[in-house]
Amino acid sequence: MRNAFARTITALAKEDLRIVLLSGDIGNRMFDEFKGLFPNRFYNCGVAEANMTGVAAGLALSGFRPVTYTIAPFNTYRCFEQIRLDLCYHNLPVVVAGVGGGLSYAGLGATHHSCEDIACLRALPNMSVLCPGDAVEVELLLTEAVRGPGPSYLRLGKKNEPVLHQTRPDLTIGKAIVLRDGADVMILNTGNTLPEAMGAAEILSACGISAGVASVHTVKPLDLDLLTKCFGTCSLVVTMEEHGSAGGLGGAVAEWLVDTRLTRDDNRAPLLRLNTGEHFLSACGNQKSARESCGLSAATAAKSIAARLG
């Protein structure tokens, strides 16, 4: 995903002279082409995320379209108040790009995990929360996000993730993409676990369970039409994300579900939330083994879903 990000932001900057890329001292060599083409529109802001976010606000207040880029936990938690006040309060067109979302850097330890970022950013007024499921979605979401009108958080994975979209889909912020239909189960996945969600659906199908997958690339604003449809027609709806149990996609869907429960005889589908739980993960090895231990691999997810269906 990060290579798709670098390629896309370079292509966009050729067309839109307002784009300025701010990096928090990462992306070594990744932005060489960008720097070569636009030396006065790339700034390494050092390991100083609060300042980088404020600088982005000042640039946006001067008519630019800045993008801040560093590792997800540092570009969110470290500068949360700058995101809240400088970007969201002013409602400025700034893209906060976090690379290594979720457990991408599982082996680096919990300092480098971001399993609360969706919850934090989703809580902010004016903020859009975008979690691409593959490189194609990175390109399309980033293209939309730099157009504004307000701030957005782009939660990236790392590199060499499988590409799920064989053709370029029509992508609109706030509208999920159904990758496969399913009559019994709909897996609503956000972000980089999309290949695992697809794998889980395959496994379930092989067991005679009709399982669909939607890439909910936008956690905020939520695609309410899709929620209404799948909770009305499926036997089970599953949320899947490399994020903690509080406040992520599962939390957002649960809030919606409660807010729209208008009668006692609400017979909509139950919700199963697959996530990383609510603890700091330690000794979890690489991303693959971390997913397995959290129940977010294709096999473990399929097992949980099948068990829930009974």
Added chain:
Amino acid sequence: MLGTTDQTLATMRAAAKDIRRQAVRMSHRSRAAHLGSAMSCVDILAAAYWGVMRIDPTAPDDPDRDRFILSKGHAASALFAALALRGFFPQSVLEEYAQPACHLEEHPTPKAAPGVEAATGSLGHGLPIGAGMALGARIAGRPTRVFVLMSDGEQNEGSVWEAAMFIGGQKLTNICAIIDFNRWQATGRSCEVLALEPLADKWRAFGWNVAEVDGHDVGALALAMSGLPDPSGKPLAIVAHTVKGKGVSFMEDDNNWHYRIPNEDELARALAELEGA
């Protein structure tokens, strides 16, 4: 550049007097705190808005304009009074300050009024935002200069020093950080709460040129601010030595006026003193 002619000096002094009178009335009327902090930076505002900045109140969105950011947002009353007096909006709007349905709140909100460049109130945000504006002006080749007014207590915030390093590193010469050094923060002497001194040396160590001036001498302030862009290729920090509550004898250097609100008697005495000044 406007020079500090006798006429300009008189204009700046008259503006400062009017701003102080307004600030006292606004605090009293709205029962809004932070009057001491507002009074200490009035002369800085007067020098900036009447002696230095290239601004046109009838074109507040001119992309080439100079920017002023009140990073010490709790002195909003002084900023609003200055902007109204300078002609950005009618002075009658000040009557509604901090009242329900009025956009002039106790800290500046986004687009609170024409002339307000950024919402502030949480300390340590103004200098990074100002750095972005200064960088944007350099990228776009605009003549904009950016003035950021901070408090001495605000120097506690790490983001101030992140921005100081960024600006120094980028060699932005179109930005000026002004520190209203009134020697008090909310609950104590700013030099005792944290290791603030030597403040000017700190800024020098971060790659800035530093001017130390009497923060109530509008002529000296205007002269220092007019040094932008600094020919040395460094950003400019002005350490303005001020007195909290300046202009009203019973408020001066009394930190109770960080939060106190003048009663009827105090209002009358304050206005009388300011009139006679």
